[in-house]
Amino acid sequence: MKRKLPIFGVFCFVAGLVTMNTQAMHIMEGFLPVGWSIGWGILCLPFFIAGIISMKKTLQEDSKTKLVLAMAGAFAFVLSALKVPSVTGSCSHATGVGLGAILFGPTVMVVIGGIVLLFQALLLAHGGITTLGANVFSMAIVGPFAAYFIYKLLRKTKMPEWFAIFLAAMLGDLLTYVMTSIQLALAFPAQTGGFMESLLKFLGIFAMTQIPLAISEGLLTVVVINALKKYSQEGLISLGRLSKED
Amino acid sequence: MKDIDKYAYMSALRPLDPTQKVLLTFLLLITCLCSSSIVMFCFVIGLMGWITIYKGHIVMSLYLKLMTIPLTFLLLSILTLLFEFSSDASVYLVSLPIGNFYVGITSSSLQTVCILFFKVFASVSCLYFLCLSTPMTDILRVFEKFKCPTFLIEMMSLIYRFIFVLIDTAFTMHTAQASRLGYKSFRLGIKSLGMLLSTILIRTLKINNNLYTALECRGYAGSLKVLNEDAYKRINYFYFVILEAILLGLIALENFLLGR
Numbered sequence: 001m002k003r004k005l006p007i008f009g010v011f012c013f014v015a016g017l018v019t020m021n022t023q024a025m026h027i028m029e030g031f032l033p034v035g036w037s038i039g040w041g042i043l044c045l046p047f048f049i050a051g052i053i054s055m056k057k058t059l060q061e062d063s064k065t066k067l068v069l070a071m072a073g074a075f076a077f078v079l080s081a082l083k084v085p086s087v088t089g090s091c092s093h094a095t096g097v098g099l100g101a102i103l104f105g106p107t108v109m110v111v112i113g114g115i116v117l118l119f120q121a122l123l124l125a126h127g128g129i130t131t132l133g134a135n136v137f138s139m140a141i142v143g144p145f146a147a148y149f150i151y152k153l154l155r156k157t158k159m160p161e162w163f164a165i166f167l168a169a170m171l172g173d174l175l176t177y178v179m180t181s182i183q184l185a186l187a188f189p190a191q192t193g194g195f196m197e198s199l200l201k202f203l204g205i206f207a208m209t210q211i212p213l214a215i216s217e218g219l220l221t222v223v224v225i226n227a228l229k230k231y232s233q234e235g236l237i238s239l240g241r242l243s244k245e246d
Numbered sequence: 247m248k249d250i251d252k253y254a255y256m257s258a259l260r261p262l263d264p265t266q267k268v269l270l271t272f273l274l275l276i277t278c279l280c281s282s283s284i285v286m287f288c289f290v291i292g293l294m295g296w297i298t299i300y301k302g303h304i305v306m307s308l309y310l311k312l313m314t315i316p317l318t319f320l321l322l323s324i325l326t327l328l329f330e331f332s333s334d335a336s337v338y339l340v341s342l343p344i345g346n347f348y349v350g351i352t353s354s355s356l357q358t359v360c361i362l363f364f365k366v367f368a369s370v371s372c373l374y375f376l377c378l379s380t381p382m383t384d385i386l387r388v389f390e391k392f393k394c395p396t397f398l399i400e401m402m403s404l405i406y407r408f409i410f411v412l413i414d415t416a417f418t419m420h421t422a423q424a425s426r427l428g429y430k431s432f433r434l435g436i437k438s439l440g441m442l443l444s445t446i447l448i449r450t451l452k453i454n455n456n457l458y459t460a461l462e463c464r465g466y467a468g469s470l471k472v473l474n475e476d477a478y479k480r481i482n483y484f485y486f487v488i489l490e491a492i493l494l495g496l497i498a499l500e501n502f503l504l505g506r
Contacts, residue, residue, distance in 0.1 A: 028316040030369025034279040064458050070401060071450045074408030078416050085435030115402050122377045123250050125315045130275055191354050192332040201326045223440025
């Protein structure tokens with residue numbers, strides 16, 4: 001009996017976790033110490049500036065793309081406000097990282113993602129102002145760049161396209177979650193085992209909510225891109241041009 | 247989702263100068279981040295809650311509901327921080343053996359977690375003060391005042407406006423699909439949501455073309471110019487200084503009482 005109790009407790013805990021209504025992993029307001037919040041913000045700046053420069057260049061060639069980009073931002077926001085069905089039966093909010101990166105390219109997504117994250121903090125209370133830097137780094141820089149390069153790399157092999165899209169979106173999501181775990185572990189290393197122990201703990205606990213979400217998001221991205229291709233050849237061409245240019 | 251935006255427009259605190267509200271929020275946030283005094287955190291939670299609910303006329307139930315949004319993340323990460331693994335049981339206050347290892351709570355992890363819990367709620371209440379009293383349009387004007395590039399502000403205001411164009415359609419479609427059992431199983435759910443998103447994206451591009459034509463007809467040259475009425479109530483900055491002094495006083499008091 002004595003040995004069964006903790007096992008039962010762990011089971012209840014896990015069951016509680018996987019059925020909880022989860023969001024993507026936004027680090028909430030006030031969670032990071034002041035040094036880390038500023039540090040991640042500074043680390044994001046070069047990417048952000050590069051994103052702005054690349055966006056400005058695109059806009060000079062065709063001012064119409066400004067509205068397309070703004071619409072893309074709004075779309076990313078709406079995507080994150082909708083609930084995504086998850087394998088475990090719970091609902092979670094998607095990140096749209098993979099979709100955005102494949103359609104628009106990663107450099108543009110840094111700026112768009114940054115703005116969307118600010119809006120999420122102010123309109124949905126997901127994330128926060130002081131943790132904006134850390135969140136931008138994991139969700140608008142690491143995620144999109146990873147998804148984009150994985151997609152490009154896999155397209156060179158003989159893999160079917162849908163599988164490349166699935167893997168890119170899923171791995172983009174997973175890397176976002178790994179990055180967030182690293183950020184948390186860096187800010188709060190464990191007393192006994194240091195950074196690595198803390199990282200393993202964060203990875204382990206958040207895996208329960210983030211891995212089902214990543215799989216859902218991978219599938220979703222495939223369905224969306226297939227539908228886009230089928231219905232709107234014209235629309236995709238104008239989107240594809242955007243990602244080609246950066 | 248539109249709750250926060252709606253109440254921000256309705257808030258009785260809206261006529262206050264947005265720059266001052268942003269400054270106040272940042273002042274409190276920085277003070278919260280830099281300190282680890284639970285008394286001060288409780289004071290900030292109480293003060294911000296009081297201002298938002300009584301001065302801003304925000305419904306109490308909504309405020310409490312909003313406070314639960316960060317709870318999932320907070321709970322998960324706090325549990326992660328609370329328990330530590332080691333092969334030595336002597337460092338723990340309470341511990342549980344699992345194989346050769348011990349899982350337990352150390353006094354320092356307990357302390358970190360307690361401080362973090364209050365710190366997060368104090369900071370979140372500051373964030374809610376800002377977003378439940380200042381609509382996005384006002385916040386964008388603060389950006390403008392602090393010389394943020396116009397290109398970025400333009401982008402933000404466009405995205406803000408487009409969000410509301412899209413979100414109603416998205417939620418209506420979601421309800422329609424859900425009422426036709428579109429989210430009955432995981433497979434169906436993914437299929438329905440994929441249909442929804444692709445339709446919206448295609449529609450977005452179409453709206454976009456029409457919008458651009460419409461704007462161009464009215465002489466759009468890359469920026470939307472909006473008339474700003476600058477009639478805000480301002481509070482004396484002296485009050486900010488007093489507030490900050492109270493907060494620092496509370497921190498000092500707690501340190502003194504705990505004998506640090």
